[in-house]
Amino acid sequence: MRVRSVLCPSFEGDWGGMAMLAVAMLNWGRGRELLAATGSRKREHATLIVSGDKALGAFVALLLLATLPGPAWATDRVRLTAGNTANGTITEMSANEVTVELGSNKRTFPVNEIESVQFDSEPNPLTQGRVAVNAGRYSDALTILAKLDDEDLKRVEMAKDVEFFKALCAARLALAGEGSIADAGKKMSAFEKSSGTNYHYYAACETLGNLLLALHKPADAERYYSKLADAPWPDFKLRAGVLLGQALATQKQFGKAAAKFEEVLAMKATGKEADAFKATALLGKAGAFSALGKADEAGKLIDEIIAKAEPEDSELHAKAYNIQGNSLKAAGKKKEALLAFLRVDLLYPRHPEQHAEALANLATLWTELDKPERAAQALSTLKEKYPSSPWATK
DSSP: OOOEEEEEEOOTTOHHHHHHHHHHHHTSOTTOEEEEEESOTTSSEEEEEEESOHHHHHHHHHHHHHHOOSOOSOOEEEEETTSOEEEEEEEEEOSSEEEEEETTEEEEEEGGGEEEEEOTTOOHHHHHHHHHHHTTOHHHHHHHHTTOOGGGOOSHHHHHHHHHHHHHHHHHHHHTTSSOHHHHHHHHHHHHHHOTTSTTHHHHHHHHHHHHHHTTOHHHHHHHHHHHHTSSSHHHHHHHHHHHHHHHHHTTOHHHHHHHHHHHHHSOOOSHHHHHHHHHHHHHHHHHHHHTTOHHHHHHHHHHHHHHSOTTOHHHHHHHHHHHHHHHHHTTOHHHHHHHHHHHHHHOTTSHHHHHHHHHHHHHHHHHTTOHHHHHHHHHHHHHHOTTSHHHHO
């Protein structure tokens, strides 16, 4: 068998060219069929070993075609909550769904199943900023995204991602006591008004509601939570129901709040996320009962929640102990209430909103229990750690 080497140009990154080469090898005359392809895609040339065995050459060429990866051109990537990724070109987008095309294959994904979207040829700071946002590193994300100029963003969708992430970071930081809630609200409001067909739309509505609630504008918050409730998926409706109940409770409409939380508990939705929303709704119902003077019923619900909560669900525990503290305080049991709020202060300080609430109540209770030094300490910690929190200005 006669074997010889042939040099051909490298097809680094050009899988279409490699495919054409393989087809050409199939049609090569006798004695010139492909036996194997060796070399590195990163080298300047690749060496082809040519054989006189036509059948073997044809087999190896077909094998080369079969093992070629998909198209090497850059694509948009839609990462799903299930863990897989859909690659292709995003051709349609709305508040409810994103459509991806790859060749003749067209797939549409509901927004509640999308974890993130990465765009073809997007600048690195956008990719890195998105990762930082998803990791909860909001200050880092803002620093990274600040490196981008308008000319870096070649598509409207890229610019919208940057606008949304900047507003979201500002909101999350402000709600944690770092920055102006009003300024963050203006940024997110600007995004929401111009982005009704963007896949971040419902997240923007929820965030605006949270900011308005923190600004003591619960009626305005309800308007945005109601938009979230209009989403077509049960998990979004559960989330919206909880938020609407909390807005009603903030307006001291405790009877309506308890009824809204009961609606959430009655929804036919299952799964880990649904269970989490229902646990929060049960907490809200306990808080409403406490405010309505139904301390015993509230206490039973809180005990049930704490007993069933997973140990790692620290935020749920923090919320439960704050509600327990408020219920006990309303019943005139100041020392018992103090212990509930101390649990939040000592065990769950990494949840800013809950920690700020606990500190504010501790300052009040220590004062009422004639412990001015402890009261001053709690108040000082509150204003130092969460200067923008509504609890620090009450």
